[in-house]
Amino acid sequence: MRELIFLKPVLKEMIWGGSRLGSDFGYDIPSDHTGECWAISAHPNGNGVIKGGTYDGHTLSWLWDQHRELFGNVPGDRFPLLVKIIDAREDLSIQVHPNDAYAREHENGSLGKTECWYILDCDEGTKIVIGHHAKNWEEMRAMILEKRWKEFIREVDLHPGDFFQINPGCLHAIKGGTLILETQQNSDITYRVYDYDRLSGGKPRQLHVQQSIDVITAPFETAKTAPKKWKKEDAVVTHLISCPYYSVEKMDVDGTVSCQWTQPFVNVSIVEGSGSVDGIPVKKGDHFIIPSGYGEMKIEGTLSLIDSWVETGKED
Numbered sequence: 001m002r003e004l005i006f007l008k009p010v011l012k013e014m015i016w017g018g019s020r021l022g023s024d025f026g027y028d029i030p031s032d033h034t035g036e037c038w039a040i041s042a043h044p045n046g047n048g049v050i051k052g053g054t055y056d057g058h059t060l061s062w063l064w065d066q067h068r069e070l071f072g073n074v075p076g077d078r079f080p081l082l083v084k085i086i087d088a089r090e091d092l093s094i095q096v097h098p099n100d101a102y103a104r105e106h107e108n109g110s111l112g113k114t115e116c117w118y119i120l121d122c123d124e125g126t127k128i129v130i131g132h133h134a135k136n137w138e139e140m141r142a143m144i145l146e147k148r149w150k151e152f153i154r155e156v157d158l159h160p161g162d163f164f165q166i167n168p169g170c171l172h173a174i175k176g177g178t179l180i181l182e183t184q185q186n187s188d189i190t191y192r193v194y195d196y197d198r199l200s201g202g203k204p205r206q207l208h209v210q211q212s213i214d215v216i217t218a219p220f221e222t223a224k225t226a227p228k229k230w231k232k233e234d235a236v237v238t239h240l241i242s243c244p245y246y247s248v249e250k251m252d253v254d255g256t257v258s259c260q261w262t263q264p265f266v267n268v269s270i271v272e273g274s275g276s277v278d279g280i281p282v283k284k285g286d287h288f289i290i291p292s293g294y295g296e297m298k299i300e301g302t303l304s305l306i307d308s309w310v311e312t313g314k315e316d
């Protein structure tokens, strides 16, 4: 049987970051402005290192290049997904991502970015920015150039357990007091539209106004998500989304559950509790990849997992 591939996360300091990646997840954080944990990542800006087992010490991008059979021989010049945990102590800038076609042309062959957020925790009364109120492209452009932010930005209420799909062209931002797990295409291309006129080291951070106007969808369209929930032995499974780039599921286990994995590979993040996976102890903050052909797995304990995989065109 193939072995599970555990990864050592890459932690990133951000001006808006906090300390919950240390206090809640037990990571060795570089400072109390730690904003992101790149948990399952083969991106050059944070290439995860394999922890233990046959491939100990190698990076995930190395494994993708050298042992594609572990990933079901999925084609592609880079590992397709990136899983992060984000701790926002302060508001993030209002931003938008390009699609693949725009990124390929304007960002040196990079992938575009579709992403989704599972809200792990948030302060009472926290809001989130999803979309805008401009009626059409001209109004969107005018609202941005005239800095009519209050009128422009669309905010919605937020609760732990909420889920959002962020398609390219969707304006978005998380606000202070929010802890999320993000599953996204493996890309780091972000266009910052508005940064609340904040200064970083005495200067405003760079904005990308023209690129943002190029890629923002107007009028805003809500991404359709229809989470489905079912019971499976001692677990509750919630299928959060399937889109052309990924599928994401949450599993809440209280006891024992057997899973049969048939996907090319599956990313798993333990987001709550502890237990074991085929006898290997796991706890909140652990991340691993189930390789292709792994087959049946027994999960035991009281724990919550978020898992993701790439869509390969087959119906499930």
Ligand code: ZN
Binding pocket: 095, 097, 115, 166, 172, 190
């Ligand atoms: Zn984003």
